[in-house]
Amino acid sequence: MRRAVKLARLLTRRPWRLGLRRGVAAAVEHANALRTLDAVTVIDVGANRGQFVLAARALLPGAHVHAVEPLAAPAEVLHRVAAALGGITVHRAAVAPERGRATMQVPARTDSASLLPVGARQTRVFPGTHAVRTETVRTAPLADLVPSAVLTPPVLLKLDVQGSELDTLRASTHLLPQIDWVLCECSDVELYAGQALRPAVEAYLADHGFQPVRSDNAVTHPAFGRVQADVLFARYAVSASSPAAESAASAS
Known part of the structure; x- marks a missing residue:
């Protein structure tokens, strides 16, 4: 999205203006998908500084957001965003199948941080995303952070975890x-060493009753074709009548 156009959109809603005052631009590129949903609970795994949180609070104003972020610096900003907006609970951890500690590879732009080693294609497609440091973070299954008792339906789970999508889903199985x-965010080419690609993510979610209903924000590269996109999956029972299913053709 062109910078001037995005800035103009960011000035149209109070939560987004509050975010700008704290140095955080809302992820307005997700607006079209969010408008099709009526979620009452949002779980944002890989919340970073609150970009998606801001989008969700503006477009789903009645929803409570659980924002999960493992890194210290972005989590500090995220706490400030949460204090300004309300309706947000911050959880400081990385979602993973095992409880413990793990080392994250952290680039200058922390929204590209990953539990996996950065691959050559990642830095080729997204220059400047090579790791410049590491940080040890807490890991835990999602249910340890967001117990099932606090989930008021309907529930949206958002994942932006830089190659760890399948492991994160496995760590969320009890809540699915x-x-x-x-x-x-699903990748069609390997950007991080050992990451699961889109077909594996789709297959896992299909086994748990989900199907893709729309795809947005595709990134392409001359050498690789489509690199990644944000894919919305819906439960079979929900998708048949949901606005998301009616507005999207096939995301696969």
Whole structure:
């Protein structure tokens, strides 16, 4: 999205203006997908500084957002955003199948940080995303951070975890029966060493009753074709009548 156009959009809603005052630009590129949903609970895994949180609070004003972010510096900003907006609970951890500690590879732009080693294609497609330091973070299954008792349906789970999508879903298995939609950044080429690609993510979610209903924000590269996109998955029972299913053709 062109910078001037995005800035103009960011000035149209109070939560987004509050975000700008704290140095955080709302992820307005997700607006079209969010407008199709009526989520009452949002779980944002890989919340970084609150970019998606701001988008969700503006477009789903009645929803409570659980924002999960492992890194210290972005989590500090995220706490300030949460204090300004309300309706947000911050959880400081990385979602993973095992409880413990892990080392994250952190680039200058922390929204590209990953539990996996950065691959050559990542830095080729997204220059400047090579790791410049590491940080040890807490890891835990999602249910340890966001217990099922606090989930008021319908529930949206958003994942932006830089190659760890499948592991994050596996670490969220106990909550998946309560999830109505999953919005996941899926890769078509390997950007991080050992990451699962889109077909594996789709297959796992299909086994748990989800199907893709729309795809947005595709990134392409002359050498690789489509590199990644944000894919919205819906439960079969929900998708048949949901606005998301009616507005999207095929995301696969």
